[in-house]
Amino acid sequence: MTTGAVHSYDVSIGVDGPGTRFVAFLAGCPLRCQFCHSPDTWFRRAGTPTTDDALVAQVLRYQRFISVAGGGVTLSGGEPLMQPYFVRAVLRRCHDAGLRTALDTSGFLGARADDALLDATDLVLLDIKSSDPLTYRRVTRTGRLDPTLRFARRLADRGTPIWVRFVLVPGLTDAESNVAGVAEVAAGLPTVQRVDVLPFHRLGAHKYAELGLEFPLAATAPPDDALLDRVRGQFRDHGLTVY
Template identity: 75%
Template sequence: MTGATTPTRVPGSVHSFDISTGVDGPGTRFVAFLAGCPLRCQYCHSPDTWQRRNGRTTGADDLLTEIRRYERFLKVAGGGVTLSGGEPLLQPAFTREVLRGCREMGLHTALDTSGFLGHRADDDLLDAVDLVLLDIKSGTPAAYRTVTRTGRLAPTVRFAHRLADRGTPIWVRFVLVPGLTDDPADVDAVAAIAAGVPTIERVEVLPFHRLGAPKYAALGLPFPLADTPPPDAALQERVRGQFRAHGLTVC
């Protein structure tokens, strides 16, 4: 049909991309940050990715062409490609085609998501995912709402169990913020959720930082946690210990 969009011409909004090691999946990775996110997490360090209009309209094939430039290097470095955000599942068709293209190159693929829009990921998309980096923001519905300001916990939990039913490996990411996500009962609730998902391989406790504060200022937005300090070593170890007490591997 004349004018039809071929799969790799599926358009998306890409904020930026980078090469990283050790923080976005195994090995050295090409990380594409897609624009647009339905959540407004208080600790978000990239408010410039909240709106799709803040990204550049890009065809899936164009992004794959960029990735192909690094293909050999990524393979030698034992890495792959991670789609992050923003929230990649806000653009499921684009995300699916990029992941498929990476799989065709023989590259390891990772999806970094909150799981809030997990229902938008069809089986074809998940078939192209080797690893899900799942951000579990909090462990109770009320606390989740406070942290994200717009989201609900249940969709993330459903998505985690759907991934487990498929046998998809998961790395959980939990951002530790003093006074916001450090309540012992809530941490235990997150740990209990994770312990009930058999394909979760590890939990990464990520200490809060204020490096995104200048982005809020540039956008004319207040940074909700401007006066919140990073967690000290004792708090980090306490929280990691809570996850370990549930039988989880913690990083």
């Protein structure tokens, strides 16, 4: 039995594509992204201690519903790879139960994902925040880009399907050169199935206020349609399927 900390979970329609998914949001994240909409997941202490037995029991309550709907199980966060042993135990047991599994990660801690964990992972939702190390550091304040790129190449070498996620923030990640760089990275990974361009929003601003934190992008507006079209077009120009 493995112990971890879960911030929350839900059962959602179409969170990661067609079908119904059980999504568990694990507590703890080292990156502190400027656009993060869940600062309440940054700290392990914000989660509820639990075991893989308990979480898998919750998942299996919905097993028939999830399976019939063509969905699966996603471990998200925070950053789930802060708790690799717990993640491995949960994904393995869900995978063994016949459920499709997904790992939603920044890849920054990808070195913590051993082969056994990845063997139990059917899909990785990989958040590539920037292609430029300086921009990546602006976005995350503490992070480095190289670990994510190494993890992405490792996934591709293993044949693991990848959905790249890119958060589009005006004035932060929207530079044409930055987008082109992310597109080049994604296009160079043969197991990337799609790219999701996620428009920045301020829906989590109230959480910062509740926690007594300053929301660094409080004055930043979401991207308009013209910017979204330009960025999605840049990814399509690299032969990628874009949503």
